[in-house]
Amino acid sequence: MTETSEQDERRRRRAAWRASDRKLWQSPAEHRIGERLTALAADAGRVYDLDEPIDSYGNGVVEALEARTAALLGFPAAAFFPTGTMAQQVALRCWAGRTGNNTVALHPMAHPEVHERGAFGVLSGLRTVHPVREPRLPTADEVRDFDEPFGALMVELPLREPGFLLPSWSELVAVVEAARERDAVVHFDGARLWECAPHFGRPLAEIASLADSVYVSFYKSLGAMSGAALVGPTELIAEARAWRHRYGGQLFQQYPAALSALLGLQRELPRLPSYVSHAKTVAEALTDAFRKRGVPWFRIVPEVPHTHQFHVWLPYQADELEEAAAAQAEQTGVTLFRAWWAAEGSPPGISVTELTVTAPGLEWTADDVRSAAREFLSRLS
Known part of the structure; x- marks a missing residue:
């Protein structure tokens, strides 16, 4: 993939995240300059x-x-x-x-x-x-x-x-x-x-x-x-x-x-405990969804999150996982996962992502997480 095509792909993913109706967190990459300036002026x-x-x-x-x-x-x-x-x-x-x-x-x-x-x-x-x-x-x-x-x-x-x-x-x-x-x-x-x-x-x-x-x-x-x-x-x-x-x-x-x-x-500081608590719900629901779908190997690290962020490991190539995540966001308006990568020292064919839970994620029930995970997995070969 050329540098230009990589940039185009990043823009595509960011546009899909931004347009999603449901997401676990809002990435800074989704903001626009005017939005940030307007919000700062209104709230400062x-x-x-x-x-x-x-x-x-x-x-x-x-x-x-x-x-x-x-x-x-x-x-x-x-x-x-x-x-x-x-x-x-x-x-x-x-x-x-x-x-x-x-x-x-x-x-x-x-x-x-x-x-x-x-x-x-x-x-x-x-x-x-x-x-x-x-x-x-x-x-x-x-x-x-x-x-x-x-x-x-x-x-x-x-x-x-x-x-x-x-x-x-x-x-x-x-x-x-x-x-x-x-x-x-x-x-x-x-x-x-x-x-x-x-x-x-x-x-x-x-x-x-x-x-x-x-x-x-x-x-x-x-x-x-x-x-x-x-x-x-x-x-x-x-x-x-x-x-x-x-x-x-x-x-x-x-x-x-x-x-x-x-x-x-x-x-945000007063809200962080609720994010940390709900991250545990999200991690448990993902574990349940992966087991019921028969994923041959996966890891939630740590199994019970210590903060409102944790890692998810799956046995697929990073580019396949990223494409599935982007397509899910584009076609269903749901962003569950974002960037994936092959962690240094990990076996070939195993990739990891960071998952974050903030205010948008509090609207997700455990059933919502399980449903989104099943839909995401259905896009993988």
């Missing part, structure tokens, strides 16, 4: 006084967002960043200067190792090591007994690549304590921390308090246009602001992103 006055002066290099509405985020996570200070990649670069660089050790222990499937082109080492002089290689978070013993010293332990909550996985609360506490025994600081990659509270059964501030610093995203769970925050001790955040400037992250005006983030905190 609910979270901030629009007669206030426009922000300039991080004051005004950006400061309001920082204060709100710090309060929610129980830290004294927060700094807004244009991207999570930059926020975590800065956080770990600052901690390396304080600990005197530039080695960061993290999972080999964590975001910086998979999606950031080696930025830790190339830009920040950080070295990474891996206490565990299995598709799960490390145990306390693996952290405690790791054979190399490290200055910081970075824990991604949830660990996205293997299926948005979370440890139990006691396991997480033990891992943090093991790092402390080694005189290491703990940093949470909390891009999706917002939806972890139901799994742990604890408020966000209590979860975040286990770490020395936390990064959160505003668009991955909350639907903002962009942006991230780093929360931590006042002195660390002050230094982080200096490095943010050096890295080119002190933007002149950021009010669209900041306002959309405040809206996400007001609107």
